[in-house]
Every structure is written in structure tokens, then in C-alpha cells.
Amino acid sequence: MDHPWILVGLDFSGPSTRALDQALSLARERDAHLLIVHAIDGEGLKETAHLAEIPERDLREKLEKERRKRMEEVVAEARGRSGDVPCQVLIAWGRPFQEILRRAAEYAVNLIVLGTAGRSADLERALFGSTAEKVLRAAPCPVLCVPGD
Numbered sequence: 001m002d003h004p005w006i007l008v009g010l011d012f013s014g015p016s017t018r019a020l021d022q023a024l025s026l027a028r029e030r031d032a033h034l035l036i037v038h039a040i041d042g043e044g045l046k047e048t049a050h051l052a053e054i055p056e057r058d059l060r061e062k063l064e065k066e067r068r069k070r071m072e073e074v075v076a077e078a079r080g081r082s083g084d085v086p087c088q089v090l091i092a093w094g095r096p097f098q099e100i101l102r103r104a105a106e107y108a109v110n111l112i113v114l115g116t117a118g119r120s121a122d123l124e125r126a127l128f129g130s131t132a133e134k135v136l137r138a139a140p141c142p143v144l145c146v147p148g149d
Contacts, residue, residue, distance in 0.1 A: 003031060003032055003033045003086070004030060004031075004032040004033070004109075004110040004111075005032060005033050005034075005035055005107045005108065005109040005110055005111075006023050006026055006027050006030075006032045006033070006034050006035070006109065006110065006111045006112075006113060007034075007035045007036075007037060007100065007103060007104050007107065007109040007111070007112045007113070008020050008023035008034060008035070008036050008037070008112075008113045008114070009037055009038075009039070009096060009100050009112070009113075009114045009115070009131065009135075010036050010037065010038045010071060010074065010075075011038065011039075011096065011115075011131075012038075012070060012074065013115060013117075013148075014115070014148055015115025015116055015117060015146060015147065015148040016114070016115035017074060017078065017115070018115055018146050018148075019113045019114055019115035019144075019146040020036065020074070020075070020078045020113075021078055021081065022113055022144070022146050023036075023113040024078055024079065024081075024083075024085050026111070026113070026144075027085045027086075028083055028085050032085075032110070032111075033085075033086045033087070033088065034085055034086065034087045034088070035087075035088050035090060035103060035107055035109065036071065036075060036087055036088070036089045036090065037090050037091075037092060037099060037100055037103050038067055038071050038089075038090070038091050038092070039091075039092045039093070039094055039095065039096040039098075039099035039100065040063060040064065040067060040091065040092070040093050040094075041094065041095055041096065042060070042093050042094070060093075064091055067091055068089070068091055071089050071091070072089065075087060075089060090103065096131045097131045097134035097135050097138075100112065100114075100131070100135050101135060101138055101139065101140075104139060104140055104141060105140055109140075109141055110141055110142075111141060111142050111143075111144060112135060112139055112141060112142070112143045112144070113143075113144045113146060114131065114132045114135060114143065114144070114145055114146065115132075115145075115146050115147075115148065116130060116132040116145045116146065116147055116148065117130065117148050132145050
């Protein structure tokens, strides 16, 4: 029998690292595999590369390398607290909610775990909705939202 998949979105915020801890715990309890997704929204990358006088491809590679290193550090630390769980780390380019939904469908995940900022959301989130809210509306499976402090 195939193992169930739990997807967790990681943006390095406090709520997302708490969501990672929760997802690791659930994966261990359910003998599941964990898919850890970090999405990089490349909007404005071309302009940033131009202003920094760096080829866009080089800037993209550098950013992805830095994020991958940070993900490995955060995941290793979390796994140290939670024990050994089979994990796959994925960096995707695109809007976070879209990439989470895309990977959830691709891997036929059984659960999505996301951190949420809670009531202290800024005006932009209030007007346009958070990543968690957008995922909740369109997810192909249950979504567990882990609140901030």
C-alpha cells in the first residue's frame, strides 16, 4: 500500500515552522510521507536583476540556492525535534497558493498543513486574502491551518 502524503507550505515564518512541526508529527503518527513546498514568487525578478546589473538567470539560480539551503536547515532542525519522517523538499517558482494546489494535485496529497498569521493580518491580506485562505477555497483535500502565536 502506498503511503499517504502530507503537504506543508514553508515560507520560513513562525507560523509556517509551527505548521512544519505539526505536519511532521502527523506524518509520524500516520506513517505518511511529507512534501515540503516553498514557492518563490518571481514577480519583479526581471526588474531586480536589471537594477542589480545581474543576469536574471544568475539571480534566479542564486535565490533558489539560498532558499534551498535555508529549507534544508529548517527541515533538519524540525526533524531533530520530531524524529525521522520521509520528507521530500520542493522549491517551486510561482504564486504560493497556486504552487501548493498544483503540488497537492500532482502528489494526490491527503492533507495540506499551512501556517496562518491569524488576526494580525495586514490590509493587503484583508483585501486580497492570504495564501491559506486561497488554498482552503480550492484544495482537493482537507487543510489544517496552524495559527501564529
